[in-house]
Structures are given as C-alpha cells and as structure tokens.
Amino acid sequence: MKIRNRATDAEDTGLQMTPMVDIVFQLLVFFMMSFKIVTLEGDFNIKMPLSNVNQGPVDDTILRLDVRLTAYQTGELSGVYFNDHKLESDDPFDELHAEVLQLAGSQGAQNSVEDMEAKFTCDFDLHYRHVIQAITAVTGKISEDGNIVKLIEKISFARPAQQTDSG
Amino acid sequence: MRIKNQKTTVHEGDLTPMIDMTFQLIAFFMVLINFTDTDPDQRIQLPSSVLAKPPDTALNIPITLQLTKDGQVIIGGEEWTIDDVKSKLTSEKQFLEYQEKSAADATVIIRADKVAKTGLVQKLVEVCQEVGFEKFALRAEQEQL
Numbered sequence: 001m002k003i004r005n006r007a008t009d010a011e012d013t014g015l016q017m018t019p020m021v022d023i024v025f026q027l028l029v030f031f032m033m034s035f036k037i038v039t040l041e042g043d044f045n046i047k048m049p050l051s052n053v054n055q056g057p058v059d060d061t062i063l064r065l066d067v068r069l070t071a072y073q074t075g076e077l078s079g080v081y082f083n084d085h086k087l088e089s090d091d092p093f094d095e096l097h098a099e100v101l102q103l104a105g106s107q108g109a110q111n112s113v114e115d116m117e118a119k120f121t122c123d124f125d126l127h128y129r130h131v132i133q134a135i136t137a138v139t140g141k142i143s144e145d146g147n148i149v150k151l152i153e154k155i156s157f158a159r160p161a162q163q164t165d166s167g
Numbered sequence: 168m169r170i171k172n173q174k175t176t177v178h179e180g181d182l183t184p185m186i187d188m189t190f191q192l193i194a195f196f197m198v199l200i201n202f203t204d205t206d207p208d209q210r211i212q213l214p215s216s217v218l219a220k221p222p223d224t225a226l227n228i229p230i231t232l233q234l235t236k237d238g239q240v241i242i243g244g245e246e247w248t249i250d251d252v253k254s255k256l257t258s259e260k261q262f263l264e265y266q267e268k269s270a271a272d273a274t275v276i277i278r279a280d281k282v283a284k285t286g287l288v289q290k291l292v293e294v295c296q297e298v299g300f301e302k303f304a305l306r307a308e309q310e311q312l
Contacts (some may be wrong), residue, residue, distance in 0.1 A: 017182055022187050029195030040208065042219030042227075043276065043304035048296060076281065124286030128279045129214035131288070132307050135215040148218055160286040 071126035097137040117154040124160040200207040214281035219307035228273035256298040270299035278306045
C-alpha cells in the first residue's frame, strides 16, 4: 500500500528567505559604514563687496561700532577694545555683548540695530575662534525660550594689524 | 501494518522579528545618510558658537573654502595655498558666468580652523573679493547650551 506523505508537499512551497536576509544584511552594513555623526553647523552671513575694503562712500545713517581684538604672539587673545576703550572684565565678550545691548537700547527710537554696523579690526595672529566669539557677542543672543534675538547683522572687517603683543 | 513516519522535521527559528528590525535599521540609516560633495575635512576643527544654527533654507550657490590651521585652503578635496587659490576661484567664477550667473550671486562659505590665524582668513576673504565674490558665510559649530 502506497502511503503519500502530504506534509512534505506542503512544506516545499515555503518562501526561501536566506538570499533576502543576506542582501538585507549587506545593505545594513553598507549604510552603517557610510554613516557619519556630524555636529550641526551654522553660518554668520557677511556681505563684503570690494568697495568696502577700499573705503568707498560713507553712509552717514549707519552707526559704526569699532571692535578691536589684540593678540599675543601665541595667537591667544590679549585684549578687546570697544569704541577705543578696553574691556577689562574677566570675560570681555560678555562685557562687549552688554555694551552692544546697552547701546541698542539707548539708541532705541533713533538708531535701531538695523542701522548699526560692527567693524572688526583684529591682529594677524589672533586665533580665529576669538573672532567668532566676538561676532557672537555683537550679532545676537539666545533668549530664555531658546530663540535667537538678532542684534547687529552688518559686519565688516578692517585690514588685520600685523603687530601682536609679546607674551 | 503500522507505517512509521520517518520524516524529520527541521525546527527553524521565526525570522520575522529579526527581518523587521533589520529593515527598521536600514530605513534609519538611509534617512540619516547624506552624500555631500563638500565633505568636511577632518583636519578642521570649527570654532563653536551658540548662535550657529543650521540655516532654514539652503544657500543659493554655495562655494565652500576650508582653511586649515597651517594656512592651506581646501576646495573640493584639492589643496591650495592662499596665494594660488585665486586661479581656482577665477575658474569657479568663469563657470558661474558660463551658467549665466555672476560671482556676486554666490555665497562663499568659509570653514576655518578655530586656531587658524585671523589674518589668513581675512586674506582669503580679500582674494575672494578681488575675484568678485561679495557674500560670505563664516561657518561655526553649534555650541550646546
């Protein structure tokens, strides 16, 4: 008597998963290898046509603020000057920020921050991070709710001073 | 007559949850991966700032210049000195003009190392200005509060 094994017929129709799992793992490895953890980056936008460098016509409606950053020969910051007076506190960038805030508040109705321009004069050897610190201090602040409050958006650079403080 | 069923059953684990998870992982990595032309150079450590937030809209015509602390300029993977970079920028300008755009429309993104000399950054900006570029973006890393 021939007995037919019905169970074997039923199992043969099963889907072959192995090739798909192989490919899926290949894809997974590819994406994992290509994945890079990057920190978020942002920009400080500056418009500087060539005419500004050559001291073109001066717009009288703009209130110009001079920020001077001096450096030791090592490139570390030696002093911050705001409109020719030295900021003496332990954190000169905080003081610079307070000065800009005060000026923006006192000018109020006549000169809004939109009519102000900060001109940076930096020593040649100064480390670039100090310039970014200074730009951060004059261009805005983070409010309590985490939003950015814009201050001075117009920024320009004077030609760098070659001499640096010894030390 | 008793017939013994000799069929050996193969016990396979249920692969479905593993495949589900694997697809989830693939989807995760696919969404987060970004193939950018201007790969950030690992030699450059950007200065950080609390105000450096990623822009809401992409810049129109970005040209990224990376300045190492040694004063080398990297454009699209090629290294240049600041004195030689003018020729490269001029060719970029000519390429823009060929596309009926001008250098003034482009934004030069400057990714300078945090200990690079400020004078070199300014020199680079001046070279760009001489070629005709007007808009600059000084790039910084977002500082966590």
